[in-house]
Amino acid sequence: MDERWSVHADRDACDIAMRARGAGRVAGDEVFVRGAIPDDIRRAVLTVDPGAVIRSAVEGWSEVSLDGGDARDRFSRLSSLRLPDPAGYVQGEVARVAGRVFVDGEGVHVLVPAYWESYLRRRVEEVSLPR
């Protein structure tokens, strides 16, 4: 997997970037894509906004996934965010830090800035212990 991208561009270009699979709207001028950005979308973004900045987010962001039937229940022990159903993107406080959360058929994927990776893993482990 391991591709993820941050798109910083004006509103219209960001709207185009949102067509990519695994795209989440961070703000009016920022889109986060968990996965690859197809070439045609990338070209369209740069056409509408030649000053758009598309940077790999692999280094700066770390992902910890919760899968299995109890993924949502485990997530509910980490955050008060309401998860989209059945799939989608939400951002806000997760385990008391800023998180970006993608939900799809495979589970709940939590991303945090890389300096919190170790911390997030510990918190996820705690809520995954058998009770």
Next chain:
Amino acid sequence: MVPCPHCGWRPSTEFTWGGELRAVDAANVESDFARVVLPRNVAGVQEERWFHLLGCRRWSTVRRDTTTDEVGR
């Protein structure tokens, strides 16, 4: 609960508060002192700045009644 235009209504603990909305600059040194150091501090609805630190990390301007703490959009 604070309304963020990108992320929806969120607990205020996800934000930092930026004070009441002020002009960006002032005409001269004297009026700048008032602009920075003397807020209007209304008892009633004021516009104020909130930064969504744990979410989109963008600023928004929110209307809040300082006497009832009710927040509007």
Next chain:
Amino acid sequence: MTGSLRLGRRRVPVEDGDSIASALHRAGIRTYTRSLKHHRRRGLVCGTGECPNCLVTVDGVPGVRACVTPAAPGMRVDRERGWPSTDRDLLGILDRLQGLIPVGFYHKTFIRPRWAWRVADRLIRATVGVGRVDGAPGAPGAAARHLHRDVLVVGAGPAGRAAAASAAAGGERVTLCDAGAIEEPPADVEILEGHAAIGLYLGPMVALASAAEVVEVHPRRVVIATGGTESFPVFPGNDLPGVMLGRAAVGLLRRGVRPGKRAVVVAVQEEGIEHLRELDAGGVHIVAAVVPPALASAVPDGVRVLAGAEVVRAEGKEGVRFAVVRDADGTIRGLGCDVFVLSTGLSPRDDLLRMSGPVDPVEVVGDAAAAASPTTSTGAGYVCLCEDVSVGDLERAWDEGFRSSELLKRYTTATMGPCQGAMCGRHLAAFAAAQGATANTASRTTSRPLARPTPLAVLAAAGDEPIDRRTGLHDVHVTAGARVSWSGSWLRPFSYGDPDDEYLAVRERVSLMDVGTLAKFLITGPEAAELVGASFPVRLDDLAPGRARYLLALDEAGYVFDDGVLCSLGDEGWYLTSTSGGADRMEAWLRDHADRRGMRVHVIDLTADRGAILVAGPRARELLAGLVDQPIDAHAFPHMEARELTVAGVPCGTVRSGFVGEIAFELHHARSRGPELWHALIEAGEPVGIAPHGLDALEVLRLEKGHPYIGQDTLPDDTPAKLGLGWAVDATDDAFVGARAIERLGRLPIGRKLVGLAFDRGGAELRGIPLHDGTEIRGRVSSAARSPVLDRTIGLGWIRARDDRTFPTELRAGKVRAEVVPRPFYDPEGARLRG
């Protein structure tokens, strides 16, 4: 299943269905505790788990409500309060010495001599507790979980179950909770038994607590169906054991225990009449029934009726022996009894409702929504059982000037006990109203979470560990044996074992430091130059691509809140690095300007994305030369410039900076490639004696150059001039945030400044010591350390100007002489770092 429990040394038989209270009552126990201040005997009152009287310690766990806790054979029950025992309490004498300990006495006594309070405090604590907690930390409970629902119904009585059923029938996702068990739950409704609502918060969010966990429910709307509490009337003697509310009496009966042999029953409403009937049918001899005239005909046959009578007082010593009432015609009668049952109506259990605001989607149904029955108070008697507050205490407090329910509460502590006003809150408000307080000041006191006492172990949900940030080199430091510890919100290496050698490595050879914690931002877009120009107090139009500049960050009041280095990347924009730990504030501040000025710019946070390794020392260039393929001599790569280099195969944005005072290269690289780069540098540096350094060595190195740490050496209202950094502000620039403030402050004399200090002895322990001139304190030492290269103790500190606006130059820190000296202390010309 029968058996027995132990009460102290007594064995008490337990039968099926018993609560602890019913088992004890059957065995003849009437006194459960001694009251807080006066150590009066107290017995069962409410029977529903709301008053404080039956709190006992069970199997070592204090604060258990005997009336609602099932009894089990083998339990160890201990009563609290009373010395040497609850039954024979020598402190009972305090009841007769009430005059010596009036309400609020602890605010006025034990003030002199000063040790008196310490002694009194310990004594008072020993007499007032409701049990002991063993101090060992418990295992953390399960993490709190969050439920998102359409409707939460609090309370599973008839009204609550009906509300839940109707919401579920309407297709809503419903959760029904109750502090106790839930019988016959409606279909399609999720139930949470044993979960009490402890608070209602904005959202709305309702926090529930069970014996094991906290659940935070986020419903779209809340229905409160918490029912009502039986009213507790106030009259002299109302706290005697044997004086109890109707539900308590009937509760005992239903568990097979008669509340007493001879009962006087006061019944004011329907429910009271039902209690009366049940007691009569259960074999309790009803001495008399005191009812309003309208209900006289509802009294069972054969029971003496005193229609329209009023309660005067209860009399007795160890328990109630007489109920004294006044007939409708004025005759006073003393009725012999051993239980005095009071069913005087309900007041809504509304503390949760009162936590909500006018716009919250909260609805209340059932008894919780009913109007409260009128409070009955004869003008004397105990109002607050938890805190031993009588009507006389309230009157005394009122006389002393505490004239609102909120002030009375705080001064007398009424409503502050375990019942949290369930029994007495309305009496407090009614008292204030009767005294003439306005509607505003005679209202119920503010209801706040927690609505029920909850053990800390349950509230301290797992996951309360500190949130640590780590660089990509963390494991490398740990493996190298570094002492890694907190620096702000980061875990950083302080030393790798020999901080003195680490220092020497920087000054004489070459050293590495992990500076990945620096805040890093890429600022790009059509108006990026405008944003940095408006944000910092320097002209940047003359900063050529590849050049870097040291900057101060000023807020709108002209105060320094951060510093950093800005590099021009030409068309690509600007790269800003600033203090570790200041990243959030810097980002918010930059975005604020960009947003309010409507600038077309992107602020991209690279703090996590990039690692950074500092290579510093006189032999730094020698080390790097073998690992890069570009010229890096002083001419090709001067001080305060930035280049793209490839070091040991790793692309690095490189800046020549100068914090430690030697030739230094800051290598900014992709985070994941940090370990690779670090190891390559260490290996290549071995022949020249490379050794990495941590924060301990850094402290001395930067101090020798006189660099202040923002927040450690600076105060929140420090301007550039006060810090001696006026040179970092461009006098010709007037278009930055804080420019006007700087202009205004420039017209004022400087009253305080940061200076360099040289001490005649001592070391780092001087930090924080005030500086004085023999008569007055003139400042404080903010940093201090022994400088090996100068063989002297140096430091930074702030000092105040004298009345004539000059600054002292000779001061003392304690007994140590401190001389104000120019900074930097080491290599003042900067020749070594510019080389």
